[in-house]
Amino acid sequence: MTDVPSDRADHADHPDPAGKPTAASRTTLSTIMSQNDVNLLGTVHGGVIMKLVDDAAGAVAGRHSGGPAVTASMDEMVFLVPVRIGDLVHVHAQVNWTGRSSMEIGVKVLAERWNESTPATRVGTAYLVFAAVDEEGKPRRVPPVLPATELDRRRFQEAQIRRTHRLARRREIQELRARGADLG
Numbered sequence: 001m002t003d004v005p006s007d008r009a010d011h012a013d014h015p016d017p018a019g020k021p022t023a024a025s026r027t028t029l030s031t032i033m034s035q036n037d038v039n040l041l042g043t044v045h046g047g048v049i050m051k052l053v054d055d056a057a058g059a060v061a062g063r064h065s066g067g068p069a070v071t072a073s074m075d076e077m078v079f080l081v082p083v084r085i086g087d088l089v090h091v092h093a094q095v096n097w098t099g100r101s102s103m104e105i106g107v108k109v110l111a112e113r114w115n116e117s118t119p120a121t122r123v124g125t126a127y128l129v130f131a132a133v134d135e136e137g138k139p140r141r142v143p144p145v146l147p148a149t150e151l152d153r154r155r156f157q158e159a160q161i162r163r164t165h166r167l168a169r170r171r172e173i174q175e176l177r178a179r180g181a182d183l184g
Contacts, residue, residue, distance in 0.1 A: 017066070017143040022152045025063035026094040029056040032114050033087045044083035049109060053077070053126045056093040057105035061130035064095045064103060065142040069130040072102060075162060077126040087111040090120060094152075097159030101139035102131050104159040127162060 029052060039045040054071055061069035083089060090110045097104040109124035134140045147153040 017141055019144040019146040020064060021146045021148045022094055022096075022155075023148060025060045026092075027056060027059050027063065029059070029091040029093075031089055033083055033085055033089055033111075035085055038085055041082075042085075044085065044087070044089075046079055049079070049083060049089070049124060050074070050077060050126075052089065052091045053093075053107045053109065053124070054128065056091040057107055057126075057128040057130065060093045060095055060105050061103050061132070064098070064145065065130075065132035065140075067132060067134075067140070069103070069132045069142075072129040072131045073166070075127040075129070075166065077124070079124050081111075081121060081123050083111050083123050086114050088114045088120075089123070094155075095145045096127070096152075096155040097163065098142050098145045099163075100141055101133075102129055103142055103145070104129055104163065106155055106159070127159070129166070 031052065033044045033048070037044045037048045054074070058069065058071065088111065090112075091107060092110070093105050093107045095103050096106040105128045107126045107128065108122060109126075110120035111123045112118060112120040132140045132142045145156065147156045
């Protein structure tokens with residue numbers, strides 16, 4: 001297991017970057033699903049969707065941070081309905097929250113038939129944490145996200161809750177493992 005870059009790293013030699021609005025790095029990735037994307041059940045493989053989610057989130061993280069960013073974790077990847085061959089999949093991603101060097105990226109996945117004019121259906125959601133890194137792979141500061149709309153502010157607050165839960169879960173697991181080491 002690799003270490004996840006921490007927001008607690010020493011950043012004293014780097015100035016605080018100016019904040020950026022949520023809309024500045026929001027992006028959409030769209031692609032048509034083909035036979036190459038199918039799983040054994042005849043629908044699009046979840047891993048294909050997860051890669052699209054990671055790609056879109058990575059683009060947002062890089063845009064927001066102004067440089068390289070790496071996936072630190074993926075939370076709550078939820079598949080709501082299957083995606084079919086021939087679906088046009090839209091992956092919408094945006095920065096929900098920022099720390100010193102980390103960012104939570106929220107992703108919504110929609111699908112619609114490529115040859116129909118029916119509304120797209122939400123097929124999945126995910127939350128990913130990215131860490132901005134420098135040329136040496138060390139954490140670097142990211143601009144604070146500036147939520148502009150009521151929806152952006154709600155997403156920011158929800159992301160803070162998820163971060164609190166991630167940190168508490170990590171701490172509890174580490175404590176359990178430390179106690180388990182005492183058991184032999």
